[in-house]
Amino acid sequence: MPQVYLNPVTKEKASILKTSAQTHGAYILIEVVLQPGGGNPIHFHKRFTEDFYPLQGTLGVHYLGEELFLRPGMQFKIPLLDAHRFYNPGDQTIVFRAKLEPGQPGFENFIAVLFGFVGDGTTFGKKQVPFHPLHAVLLLHWVDNQVDHFLFRCIKPLLSVLVTLSRKLGYEKHLLQKYKSL
Numbered sequence: 001m002p003q004v005y006l007n008p009v010t011k012e013k014a015s016i017l018k019t020s021a022q023t024h025g026a027y028i029l030i031e032v033v034l035q036p037g038g039g040n041p042i043h044f045h046k047r048f049t050e051d052f053y054p055l056q057g058t059l060g061v062h063y064l065g066e067e068l069f070l071r072p073g074m075q076f077k078i079p080l081l082d083a084h085r086f087y088n089p090g091d092q093t094i095v096f097r098a099k100l101e102p103g104q105p106g107f108e109n110f111i112a113v114l115f116g117f118v119g120d121g122t123t124f125g126k127k128q129v130p131f132h133p134l135h136a137v138l139l140l141h142w143v144d145n146q147v148d149h150f151l152f153r154c155i156k157p158l159l160s161v162l163v164t165l166s167r168k169l170g171y172e173k174h175l176l177q178k179y180k181s182l
Contacts, residue, residue, distance in 0.1 A: 002031075003108075005115040009126060011035045014111050020103025027101045028108060031055070034094050039087025043145040044080075048100045048107070051077040052086065057094030060087045070096075083148060106142035109180060114139055116179030134171055137162040 002015040013033040020028050042062060052059060054070045061068040061076055062085045069089065070076055078084045088094045100107060117123045117130050130136045141163045146152070166172055 003112070005111050007115045007118050007128075009118050009123075009128060010038050012038055014115070016108055016111070017097070019108060020105045023103055025103040027099050028103050029097060029099050030111075031095065031097050034059075034086075034088045034096070036088050036091050036093070040085050040145075041147075042083055042085045043147055044083045045078075045144050046080065046146055047144045048102060048104050049077055049079055050084070051075060051099040051101070053097040053099070055095045055097060057088070057092055058090055059094055059096045060089035061085070062087070104144070106144065109176060110139055110143040112180040113142075113175050116175075132171075134162060134166040134169070135175065138166050138172055138175065 002017045003019070004013065004015045006013050012035065015031045016028060017031055018027065018029040023029075039060070052061060052070060053075050054072050056072065059070045061070060061078075063076070063078065064082055064084070068076060086096075086098075113135075114123075114128065114130075117135070118128055122131050122135075123129055124131065130139065137159055140159060
């Protein structure tokens, strides 16, 4: 049975159809229901590729400065380190699947905990940044969303230290026990 997470702010629904554990680390498969105007900021990944498969409606993908519009039956794979974002360019809800290779337990943690925070009202509005800065650090670590920005590159070394601190203080264990279906 899939793990289903709902985001009450964006009305996004994410269903993890295959976990990293179920595929022995080969991939995770997620299905996303995305509302009009929904999506994420431009980013890239160092640890996994992302393969998009629209099932219903048109999925917008900004890829290396170009706009792609994927319809059901189409597929597009984002290689490591390539800047991209996905979004719903239309006025109807869309449904798509994304396959992340290799499997990313951290991404699974990110979805569960972020959507849990939003549901609990412990984030700042539509930006969905957790109130607690060490919680935000863990989310950044888990999701592997990298941003090509001077400030991000400057604070990146500090983030590793803060992840270690968060773990030593027991935040990671607590958040996973609270929000993740184990």
